[in-house]
Amino acid sequence: MQTLHFSSSEQAEQFRQLQARLRDSWLEIDQFDRSDYDILVVPSLSLDQRELTKIQGVHYYEERLLFSLIRLRNPRARLVYVSSQPLHPSIVDYYLHLLPGIPFSHARERLLLLSPYDASDKPLTQKILERPRLIERMRQAIRPQKSYMICFNSTALERDLSVQLDIPLFAVDPDLLYWGTKGGSRQIFAECDVPHPDGSGTVWNGQDLAVASADLWERQPSLKRMVVKLNEGFSGEGNALLDLKPLQSINPQSHTERAAILHQRFENLSFQAKNENWTNFSNRIPEIGAIVEAFVEGEQKRSPSVQGRIAPSGEVEIVSTHDQILGGPDGQVFLGCTFPADEAYRLQLQEIGLRIGKNLAAKGALERFAVDFLAIPEGDRWDLQAIEINLRKGGTTHPLMTLQFLTNGRYDLSTGLFYSQQGRPKYYMASDNLQKERYRGLLPDDLMDIMAHHQLHFDRCTETGTVFHLMGCLSEFGKLGLTCIGNSPQQAEDIYNQVVNALDQETQAAVQQAADSSSPGIPISWRKQG
Template identity: 30%
Template sequence: MDAFSHLQAGLRAVLEANAPGSTVEHVVVALPSFSMGETLLAHYATRLPSLEHRYLLGALQVGRTPGAHVVLVTSGPPSGDVLDYYSRLASPDDPDDARRRISCLVVPDASPRGVAAKLLDRPDLLGELRERIGGRPALVEPWNVTEDEVSVALALGAPLNGTHPALWSLGFKSAGRRLFTEAGVPVPSGVEDVHDREQAAAAVALIRRIRPHLDRVVLKQDNSGAGDGNWVVSTRDEDGRRVPRSRLGTDAFGVVPDWFAADLAAGGVVEELLRGRRVSSPSAQVDIRPGGEVRVLATHEQVLGGPNGQVFTGCRFPAEDAYAPELARHAAAVGVRLAGAGAVGRVAVDFVAVRRRGTWSVHGLELNLRKGGTTHPFTALRHLVPGVYDPGRGWVTHADGLPRCYRSSDTVEDPAWVGLPPGRVIEAVAGAGLAFDHGTGTGVVLHMLSALERDGRFGVTAIAPTPAEADEMYAAVPSALAGQRGTSMARAAARRSPSGSAASASRIRW
């Protein structure tokens, strides 16, 4: 047995110590290390610290698990008022105790790399983290697992709640399509293992023979995330005529940028873009425990945006009643296959749901052997409103047996808020009566507040009894900040106007 396998043998015991109600002293090292391709990391380089701070929502577990201590490893420090905010959320009756059990280890490095790689460059900080663990049981909760995360775990002597990097390619788009098929999950017409424009053109020609009315396809890089590795291309010209096979490689794929074509050399998929009277993008979260137990944790409706409508910007929980049970069945079947291959930890499974002639059909799109964009809002829900997921009812609370829903996004923003202190946002939301209320199990939970400094952005999860109420609460957040001005906008406004005032309309980017 190699060193990592020996380390992983202790994962089950630490997970048991980390169960709600446990008084066993233990440490959870939150390691939101986005160990992805260079292109993707370069795109998000300046946002990495705020994206890492989303996982402070995981620190809310200290309110339910008295023995838990959470250390967030991050490349930029959250402010003190943000840590105080999460401490009050976690334990409103004893926030001081929660604050003692929530801490950060800051690795001051602004390079576009995962924080695990940055930590490995700092043996002094690794030593400090070992001292904080202090011989207590510990586990590492990663975003994804590469050799860097394994090296951190070995250096700490703490098992990883994630899949061994040797299995990482199981989550690639091509491998995912094959696994869906093996698990009996329908997939759109498509071709795997595409590496260049010529192969992509040949794939389109093949799909057109199966789907004569094909209009658009999605070109997907095998190893990508957040929809940034997806590109929608048309297979018809401006007059709606099919682009001839001889010109598909140049005409239809001429809009694909050079960086995308270069990254595609590592492999990808061409897939039919399904159409119907209604189309949605649901997903499911699966947890695979040591020993192979598979649990479907939640289903969501993803909110997509960006130039191609493929970039994740937020979500709604739960997924539509009409197909949520089907999503859960498919996700469980995928989880069983992955567990059989040795996968452990979180898995995110993405689907497309299409309504035609009054009937919904569900197709598997891709799977990710890691946490995803729906992980942190669901984490807030399960720690603040304990309950259980029922595919037929959604989240059923332990306290009152009634459902809870939410609307969440990482992209509530306004240029006027650039430089706005997080504390003022927290106060404004509370002043508008929107703050989370433990008594009712409803309200707004904030995250990613450090992004205010860079681009006037923060995250919101609005928890309510019904989807309509969650949407209404979510939409009320920008109004709660009406009139708020950050330092950068205030200085710009002062230069423009003798009165120092400036008008700016807030927006929520979906």
């Protein structure tokens, strides 16, 4: 067993050579049904751990990439899945039984599950790198010239593991991650002439943030609210709202006085994350930076997004659009999504997404990207304002990939719709945040029993029903993820509501023992709220 050590320059050069290997085999990699490849899945959330701890049950989010097991429908593919803690056997069996046309035993023989048995708050990739023997087991399980690695998000940790294993990482080079930050996103929007809210570049301390806020306020004296954002955030948890209405009667005599007033007002920020405060928030600014933006007002505003993929060849492909479902104190926390986005603006989203994708490709970016927007009605049209770019797999990635692998369908750019092999348009409603206190204690096996009894599981014949994720999170936190697939938007929403009603009905006894005090996930009547 040998642990390899590289200088930073040597590692960067070897990583570039590994990425170049992807360009030569891209067509094979893209055709999973015919490829003979080993796929290493490392679903590490290599993000700021202090921000991640604000999300309840976040250590179970490694399960979100379990949709990758559906790639085993290719009888020639082999897959290695690594998780911090061993996965519940019922959860693994659940995904393998979804495979169309492949015997369970055949798929199971081509799947290797590995774990460092480490429940600490460190990123999974770091845990792997700290265990040379585990790396050696991974090295022995894959063929270097016939394999590649996928991850949730790419950092120097994933690059290091890629080099250690001598296999390509199908993800963005960590040196380009700036373009996925809040400040980097705003720079690309400006370069692409994409409308986005007025705001600042990246600042690195509270005083400069106050100065940038004062500049914004002077440009827009009638502004009611501002959004202060940490440069790196997850699901909106790094955002805070600054209410300017209590300051409207104040008439600062100078820019310096205005900045001082705002700096003092930061103590009254409204944070999206629970138990957050200005002291903790401001301590993060020198480490990762922050921006300030004008808050886009509007009672009927929506939050759509567009997703794309950049091939190693540089080709940009738009793969989906969604309407995001947001919650939290000020409606900035990601709860779920519906596919596709509203037809009133989905084609416009595609056009802007393609423009941004080409800009990212020219900078050398690779694989998944997503762009979030705010949509505000203006008469008979919608005004789209770009908010941020994500250079990672996000909350809209696994529902779409699940739909694609289950139906073997295709996304049509001319309509912005997804069609099954039978030519039927498919729709879904998905969430990572169906959470109720009464669901605590339910095991994955219990969930399967409930869904089978109510006939809400995914039906291969109709290609409708529900596919679950985050099942490991259910017993401890009463939290569950799900993708409800239908042949119309209404059917997808109806299936979601049926799942909620079935779980509520089956857990009715728990209500008598404890108050239901947690988030109910997506409101059942969310569409009617505009």
